[in-house]
Amino acid sequence: MNNVIVNEVGMRDGLQSIRSIMSTSAKLKWIDSAYEAGVRHMEVASFVPPKLLPQMADAAEVVEHALTLPDLTVTVLAPNLRGAHDALASGAHRIIVPVSVSSAHSLSNVRCTPERMVEAFSEMCEARKQVSQPVKMIAGMSTAFGCTIQGRVPLEELIRLTTLVLEAGCDIVSLADTTGYATPKQVEQTLTAVRRVAGDKLQSVHFHNTRGLALANTIVATQNGIREHDASLGGIGGCPFAPGVSGNAVTEDLVFMLEGMGLHTGINIERLLACREIVKSSLPDEQMYGHLAIAGLPNHCPTYV
Amino acid sequence: MNNVIVNEVGMRDGLQSIRSIMSTSAKLKWIDSAYEAGVRHMEVASFVPPKLLPQMADAAEVVEHALTLPDLTVTVLAPNLRGAHDALASGAHRIIVPVSVSSAHSLSNVRCTPERMVEAFSEMCEARKQVSQPVKMIAGMSTAFGCTIQGRVPLEELIRLTTLVLEAGCDIVSLADTTGYATPKQVEQTLTAVRRVAGDKLQSVHFHNTRGLALANTIVATQNGIREHDASLGGIGGCPFAPGVSGNAVTEDLVFMLEGMGLHTGINIERLLACREIVKSSLPDEQMYGHLAIAGLPNHCPTYV
Numbered sequence: 260m261n262n263v264i265v266n267e268v269g270m271r272d273g274l275q276s277i278r279s280i281m282s283t284s285a286k287l288k289w290i291d292s293a294y295e296a297g298v299r300h301m302e303v304a305s306f307v308p309p310k311l312l313p314q315m316a317d318a319a320e321v322v323e324h325a326l327t328l329p330d331l332t333v334t335v336l337a338p339n340l341r342g343a344h345d346a347l348a349s350g351a352h353r354i355i356v357p358v359s360v361s362s363a364h365s366l367s368n369v370r371c372t373p374e375r376m377v378e379a380f381s382e383m384c385e386a387r388k389q390v391s392q393p394v395k396m397i398a399g400m401s402t403a404f405g406c407t408i409q410g411r412v413p414l415e416e417l418i419r420l421t422t423l424v425l426e427a428g429c430d431i432v433s434l435a436d437t438t439g440y441a442t443p444k445q446v447e448q449t450l451t452a453v454r455r456v457a458g459d460k461l462q463s464v465h466f467h468n469t470r471g472l473a474l475a476n477t478i479v480a481t482q483n484g485i486r487e488h489d490a491s492l493g494g495i496g497g498c499p500f501a502p503g504v505s506g507n508a509v510t511e512d513l514v515f516m517l518e519g520m521g522l523h524t525g526i527n528i529e530r531l532l533a534c535r536e537i538v539k540s541s542l543p544d545e546q547m548y549g550h551l552a553i554a555g556l557p558n559h560c561p562t563y564v
Numbered sequence: 565m566n567n568v569i570v571n572e573v574g575m576r577d578g579l580q581s582i583r584s585i586m587s588t589s590a591k592l593k594w595i596d597s598a599y600e601a602g603v604r605h606m607e608v609a610s611f612v613p614p615k616l617l618p619q620m621a622d623a624a625e626v627v628e629h630a631l632t633l634p635d636l637t638v639t640v641l642a643p644n645l646r647g648a649h650d651a652l653a654s655g656a657h658r659i660i661v662p663v664s665v666s667s668a669h670s671l672s673n674v675r676c677t678p679e680r681m682v683e684a685f686s687e688m689c690e691a692r693k694q695v696s697q698p699v700k701m702i703a704g705m706s707t708a709f710g711c712t713i714q715g716r717v718p719l720e721e722l723i724r725l726t727t728l729v730l731e732a733g734c735d736i737v738s739l740a741d742t743t744g745y746a747t748p749k750q751v752e753q754t755l756t757a758v759r760r761v762a763g764d765k766l767q768s769v770h771f772h773n774t775r776g777l778a779l780a781n782t783i784v785a786t787q788n789g790i791r792e793h794d795a796s797l798g799g800i801g802g803c804p805f806a807p808g809v810s811g812n813a814v815t816e817d818l819v820f821m822l823e824g825m826g827l828h829t830g831i832n833i834e835r836l837l838a839c840r841e842i843v844k845s846s847l848p849d850e851q852m853y854g855h856l857a858i859a860g861l862p863n864h865c866p867t868y869v
Contacts, residue, residue, distance in 0.1 A: 410863055440862040442824020443783060470862075471817040471855030472824070475779040478748060505855060512776040519747020519777070550776030550810060557745040557775075558715055 263522040264487040266300040266463070267293050267510055269538070270321070271336055272489075273496035274314050275305055277545050283317040285541035287324050292537050293492070294328050296530035300487070301325060302334040302355065306342035322349040334397070338369050343383035347390045354387075355397040355433065356380050358424060360417045361406035364437065368401070373416075377423045384428030397431040398424035399465065403449065405440030414452055422456050432457045433489070436476070439469020439497075439505075443479045450483040463487035466508045467497055468548070473508035474516050481520065488513060492535050493547030509549035511535060515556075528556060568827040569792040571605040571768070572598050572815055574843070575626070576641055577794075578801035579619045580610055582850050588622040590846040592629050597842050598797070599633050601835035603815075605792070606630060607639040607660065611647035627654040639702070643674050648688035652695045659692075660702040660738065661685050663729060665722045666711035669742065673706070678721075682728045689733030702736040703729035704770065708754065710745030719757055727761050737762045738794070741781070744774020744802075744810075748784045755788040770794035771813045772802055773853070778813035779821050786825065793818060797840050798852030814854035816840060820861075833861060 270289060274281055281289075290301060303325045304318035318335065325333045334353040337343040346354045358376045359365035365373050380398060387394050402409075403417050421432055434453065441449075446464075453461050464480045466473040466489070477488055491507035514526045528551070535552055575594060579586055586594075595606060608630045609623035623640065630638045639658040642648040651659045663681045664670035670678045685703060692699050707714075708722050726737055737758065746754075751769075758766050769785045771778040771794070782793055796812035819831045833856070840857055 405862055407863060438862070439859060443821065444824060444826040469855065469859045470820060471779060471814070472821055474776060475783050475821055478780050478783045505858065509776070515775060516748065516777055516780055519749060521749040550774065553810065554744060554774045557710055557743070558712060 261522050262486070263481070263517055263524055264300050265298065265510060265514055265517070265524050265526060266302060266334065266487055266489045267298050267492060268302040268465070268489045268507065269491035269493070269495055269510070271302040271305050271315075272507060273491040275312050276496040277542070279542050279544055280314050281541055283320055286317070286321050288541070289492075289534070289538050290321070290325050290328070292534035293531070294331060296534050297524070297526040298531070299330055299525060300332045300334070302336065302489070305336040305338075306345040306349070307338060319345065319349050322351050326350055337383065339379055340382050340386065343386055347386060347394060350392065351394070353395040353397055353431070354383065355399045356383060357399045357401050357435075358420060359401040360420055361402040361409040361412050363409040364402045364406045367408060373420055377420060377427060380424055380429070381427035387428075395430040396428060397433055397463070398429045399433045399435050401435045401437045403434040404436045404445055405438055407438045414449060417449065418452055418456055421453055425457060425460065430460065431463060432461045433463035433465055433487075434461075435465035436467050439467040439472075441466065441476050442472060443475055446476045446479045447483055450480060450485065454484070461485075463489065465489035467506065468494060468508055469497070469505055474512060477508065477513065477516065478520070481517075481522070488517070492531075492538055493552070494549055495542070495545060495547060506548050509551075511551045512549045515551050566827050567791070568786070568822055568829055569605050570603065570815060570819055570822070570829050570831060571607060571639065571792055571794045572603050572797060573607040573770070573794045573812065574796035574798070574800055574815070576607040576610050576620075577812060578796040580617050581801040582847070584847050584849055585619050586846060588625055591622070591626050593846070594797075594839070594843050595626070595630050595633070597839035598836070599636060601839050602829070602831040603836070604635055604830060605637045605639070607641065607794070610641040610643075611650040611654070612643060624650065624654050627656050631655055641704075642688065644684055645687050645691065648691055652691060652699060655697060656699070658700040658702055658736070659688065660704045661688060662704045662706050662740075663725060664706040664742075665725055666707040666714040666717050668714035669707045669711045672713060678725055682725060682732060685729055685734070686732035692733075700735040701733060702738055702768070703734045704738045704740050706740045706742045708739040709741045709750060710743055712743045719754060722754065723757055723761055726758055730762060730765065735765065736768060737766045738768035738770055738792075739766070740770035741772050744772035744777070746771065746781050747777060748780055751781045751784045752788055755785060755790065759789070766790075768792035768794065772811065773799060773813055774802070774810055779817060782813065782818065782821065783825070786822075786827070793822070797836075797843055798857070799854055800847070800850060800852060811853050816856045817854045820856050
């Protein structure tokens, strides 16, 4: 009951947001060392044209390797039907499709309206029926808490689009604070409202730390029944349409906090910090964030951890 | 009921922890611009020998100025009876006395045992009776959540010392995470236990952001009845005995979060960010922390703020 999932999204969200292109072997090392630390959920790649995102050109190879690790839940992103076909062929367990609630963000990010994205999501859910293995479809509701381009994103719009993706066959609803606008009360109100239409399918949150509230918002999300949290090692990544962004929730700080809430992530923090060093050495030009890696763990292991 | 106090401690905790010595006029500008932003609680100085802390040599002058601002609650720190006499003479409304729960930290920080500090606190409470104006005595229970030197700090020890300071005449109990060790569940358990002996006198917390959890712990503290939060503009300051420290809770990020919890701080964030710029220009060699000053406020004002 106290178990909680930390989904490492650095290999996808992190790597596709930075300039450096990580070699395939470095990606596999990252996956292996995160696995070694106890991470059992990873979003490892994005199926997008290599011309647009050369960082993700080796997606199929990365997934193939990740699938060799026992009990690892492998998620990939697909922004359209073409990507979903590749994702299904890769054998990944879960496909996340970004559905921007803000029209302005949707047009900037995937060059189509939210309505068209819901149609595409529906087509992907149909395509999923053609493969033999079970695949879970995740709707990643982007800009769910506000948009840097459009401004306020009405909660009614989030509810409307969530209802549509659920009708289309969505298994898991994930709410993303793409712009780092979310505040604690908003998180509570939004989760309560989405819960009414999505029930237990509302499982996951994706918080950015742009305004320093990723962990604070995670506390509130946990208190409102969320058991899966996206995070990126060293906080790398973040949305290119959100100026001043300082990245995703930081995996190692998040794990420290969740364990310090009496929850169990299954992750060994010292090994995770070792994994961070490995990743850091393969991304010498990129900034990494987070406090725990600088300050280190407390010099005692309190009874509650 | 939804009002909450943010106590700016940067002029004391911040300035005494850094190398730069801020001029008196710059301190007064800081106080004025924080007041202008709506801050109504400030810890403005420390009454300590100027030889030890030259940063605080102008304490009496700073307090004198702060007392001219209507409705501003002025707090000062005094580590011993001599300092308390000066603090009482200054006319400050509240005196905070650090009482380290960890013996090792107490010996390093104030060169006496916790028991001796409680005796000194008792003597200060007696001295307070000699002045005509009402003065509140705050016991700042340092290392309440763990110590970098001693390691684990038993909760029983915190309860024992809190009971003693209450018997000595303490008006307000403040729990300080001097080392940035506190985690959410520990905050909840500690507040619950201290509440049993201190009742409504347990009013305040002082969190460090060393491991990134200051705001997350604040959420839990708020949910457990705390209505006064110490913070430092730009997060400057922190305990010199806590290696790797990245400072106090950041005032501007804290205010953003508290307002985003539906609480009222009475502080205008934009003016607070302007105050930060003023302080930053007078401390060119010091690092300032925090997210909001980099990312800026969201481009819409959500209805819940």
